[in-house]
Each structure stands twice: as structure tokens, then as C-alpha cells.
Amino acid sequence: MCLAVPGKLIDRADDRATVDCNGNRLRICSVLTPDAQPGDWVLVHAGFSITTLEEADALETWSYLKNEAEVLDR
Numbered sequence: 001m002c003l004a005v006p007g008k009l010i011d012r013a014d015d016r017a018t019v020d021c022n023g024n025r026l027r028i029c030s031v032l033t034p035d036a037q038p039g040d041w042v043l044v045h046a047g048f049s050i051t052t053l054e055e056a057d058a059l060e061t062w063s064y065l066k067n068e069a070e071v072l073d074r
Contacts, residue, residue, distance in 0.1 A: 004045035005065070006058035009038050019044055022062050 007026065017034040021044060033049040037040050041050035041058040055072030 002045065003042045004050060006053060006061050007044045007049070009036055009040045009042055009049070011038055012036070017049065019049065022065075025052050028036070 005021050007028070007031075010018040010020055010025065012018075012030055015029055015031040017028050017036075019026050019028055019042060026044065026047075028044055028047050028049055030036060030042070030049045033042055033046040033052055036049060036052050041053050043051050043053055045055050
């Protein structure tokens with residue numbers, strides 16, 4: 001199973017970027033999202049930002065993942 005997670009774009013230089021994924025900072029390739037700017041939310045998969053998304057959708061996804069992790073810990 002593959003999973004893409006939301007990340008908030010922190011900085012960007014050419015086709016490289018740093019995203020914050022729920023407190024974890026990752027260096028990614030941003031070639032697939034050329035219009036994304038720092039402050040935007042992107043969906044990250046396999047080291048690439050693959051699309052932009054709305055903040056509400058990103059936060060809803062992180063909330064869902066947190067709840068599922070809590071269920072699995074029981």
C-alpha cells in the first residue's frame with residue numbers, strides 16, 4: 001500500500017524544497033508542483049510533492065491518521 005501525506009512547504013530552491021509533515025521536516029523534490037510556494041500545503045509521496053491541497057484537507061488528513069494510530073495502539 002502506498003501513502004501520500006500532507007506537508008507544509010517551508011522553503012524552496014529550484015526543484016528542491018523542505019516540508020513540515022506533522023513536525024517532521026523532510027527534503028523533497030518539488031518539480032511536480034512548480035507553482036507551490038512557502039506556506040502552501042502539498043501532498044508528499046516517495047520524496048516528491050505531487051499536488052497542492054487546501055489547509056483544511058491537510059489538517060483533516062493528519063487528524064484521521066492520528067486517530068487511526070490511537071485505535072491501533074489499543
